[in-house]
Amino acid sequence: xxxxxxxxxxxxxxxxxxxxxxxxxxxxxxxxxxxxxxxxxxxxxxxxxxxxxxxxxxxxxxxxxxxxxxxxxxxxxxxxxxxxxxxxxxxxxxxxxxxxxxxxxxxxxxxxxxxxxxxxxxxxxxxxxxxxxxxxxxxxxxxxxxxxxxxxxxxxxxxxxxxxxxxxxxxxxxxxxxxxxxxxxxxxxxxxxxxxxxxxxxxxxxxxxxxxxxxxxxxxxxxxxxxxxxxxxxxxxxxxxxxxxxxxxxxxxxxxxxxxxxxxxxxxxxxxxxxxxxxxxxxxxxxxxxxxxx
Amino acid sequence: xxxxxxxxxxxxxxxxxxxxxxxxxxxxxxxxxxxxxxxxxxxxxxxxxxxxxxxxxxxxxxxxxxxxxxxxxxxxxxxxxxxxxxxxxxxxxxxxxxxxxxxxxxxxxxxxxxxxxxxxxxxxxxxxxxxxxxxxxxxxxxxxxxxxxxxxxxxxxxxxxxxxxxxxxxxxxxx
Numbered sequence: 190x191x192x193x194x195x196x197x198x199x200x201x202x203x204x205x206x207x208x209x210x211x212x213x214x215x216x217x218x219x220x221x222x223x224x225x226x227x228x229x230x231x232x233x234x235x236x237x238x239x240x241x242x243x244x245x246x247x248x249x250x251x252x253x254x255x256x257x258x259x260x261x262x263x264x265x266x267x268x269x270x271x272x273x274x275x276x277x278x279x280x281x282x283x284x285x286x287x288x289x290x291x292x293x294x295x296x297x298x299x300x301x302x303x304x305x306x307x308x309x310x311x312x313x314x315x316x317x318x319x320x321x322x323x324x325x326x327x328x329x330x331x332x333x334x335x336x337x338x339x340x341x342x343x344x345x346x347x348x349x350x351x352x353x354x355x356x357x358x359x360x361x362x363x364x365x366x367x368x369x370x371x372x373x374x375x376x377x378x379x380x381x382x383x384x385x386x387x388x389x390x391x392x393x394x395x396x397x398x399x400x401x402x403x404x405x406x407x408x409x410x411x412x413x414x415x416x417x418x419x420x421x422x423x424x425x426x427x428x429x430x431x432x433x434x435x436x437x438x439x440x441x442x443x444x445x446x447x448x449x450x451x452x453x454x455x456x457x458x459x460x461x462x463x464x465x466x467x468x469x470x471x472x473x474x475x476x477x478x479x480x481x482x483x
Numbered sequence: 484x485x486x487x488x489x490x491x492x493x494x495x496x497x498x499x500x501x502x503x504x505x506x507x508x509x510x511x512x513x514x515x516x517x518x519x520x521x522x523x524x525x526x527x528x529x530x531x532x533x534x535x536x537x538x539x540x541x542x543x544x545x546x547x548x549x550x551x552x553x554x555x556x557x558x559x560x561x562x563x564x565x566x567x568x569x570x571x572x573x574x575x576x577x578x579x580x581x582x583x584x585x586x587x588x589x590x591x592x593x594x595x596x597x598x599x600x601x602x603x604x605x606x607x608x609x610x611x612x613x614x615x616x617x618x619x620x621x622x623x624x625x626x627x628x629x630x631x632x633x634x635x636x637x638x639x640x641x642x643x644x645x646x647x648x649x650x651x652x653x654x655x656x657x658x
Binding site: 202205206209210213214216217218219220221222223224225235238239241242245246249250253257322323324325326327328329331333360367374395396 | 526543553554557559563576615617619623
């Protein structure tokens with residue numbers, strides 16, 4: 190009798206395990222399939238989750254960032270004298286460049302006045318934030334920053350570190366945003382050589398060194414070329430520093446400026462993408478109504 | 484309340500507590516450490532809670548909790564959605580730690596954990612391939628795997644000490 194009850198309980202438990210396992214696997218598979226190819230089926234939930242993660246990580250990452258800063262500054266102390274000499278030389282060089290820049294900007298202003306145009310519109314104010322978590326895993330290279338819609342961060346905005354372009358915002362929540370790094374597999378940024386203005390697409394491959402793809406056959410590229418954003422496509426502003434071209438495995442690679450030191454503070458560059466002409470057509474109703482008014 | 488209902492309630496409570504610890508580990512796994520130009524993270528850290536899941540917990544609650552932890556890691560980490568959720572669910576069903584009886588030897592635990600990490604690495608490679616449409620980077624996966632395996636002794640001793648401090652050795656869970 191007791192054995193019968195025991196067998197019944199074991200069978201019941203086995204049934205529960207089987208049913209729960211099947212249910213969980215089905216739900217997990219459903220979520221996985223819905224999220225394929227970067228789709229965001231639970232985008233409404235994801236943004237608050239990232240906001241929560243951003244708040245927690247802002248606090249928990251503080252000791253780690255502090256330790257990183259200590260180790261970085263400690264290593265800098267070893268060669269203070271050499272750095273001092275280097276900075277002095279650089280300072281002299283920069284003074285000359287500053288003078289050149291001043292005279293050049295005067296010339297540009299004068300020419301803009303003659304042509305009645307503005308070739309380099311002023312950049313709007315940048316939004317400062319902290320990269321609270323940086324994921325350079327096997328699947329995604331992204332960072333979570335602690336500024337979002339409330340501070341004016343919008344999807345598609347460029348994100349700069351102290352040294353250069355860091356990535357672009359792919360998802361913005363109220364108080365946090367997800368930044369796709371230049372090294373990510375899905376990252377594609379229109380860039381150009383500052384020297385020759387030859388165009389290419391900076392393509393991430395989940396390694397630290399992205400490559401330059403879609404170069405024209407006769408394009409003028411050299412190792413050591415300074416790479417900046419070209420602004421093609423109107424997605425990112427033109428002229429943001431990216432890195433330096435170098436030789437790769439049969440192709441050109443880019444040593445990113447952001448790789449020089451750990452990224453802590455970043456700046457979001459608000460930029461309104463240039464809409465395609467077909468997206469920016471005048472409203473015929475408005476046009477006709479405005480035409481009718483005397 | 485019957486004895487069976489009491490047991491179920493206790494089992495669910497244990498699963499919930501483990502889930503909370505798991506959520507903490509998921510949060511820690513998102514932190515990254517930059518040192519000498521290299522970046523390291525503890526991507527596989529939540530595997531520790533999966534491996535040390537208490538044997539007295541309720542199976543259904545535990546499985547939903549583990550899947551939830553995977554989803555949390557997916558959403559907070561910004562990676563492919565459902566990857567960790569599916570991975571953790573499959574691993575939990577396969578190893579079923581709620582009924583597992585493992586010998587007390589540390590080395591046995593370590594070896595089993597290495598096997599678990601290897602299986603996770605393989606599974607995430609396959610799921611990542613499906614999700615991304617191309618192979619994910621194997622090197623960070625390998626490095627993270629090796630890192631967490633090297634860290635296992637610390638995790639093991641933390642768990643051992645916490646059990647001794649809380650007196651969990653005398654309770655149903657944690658066996």
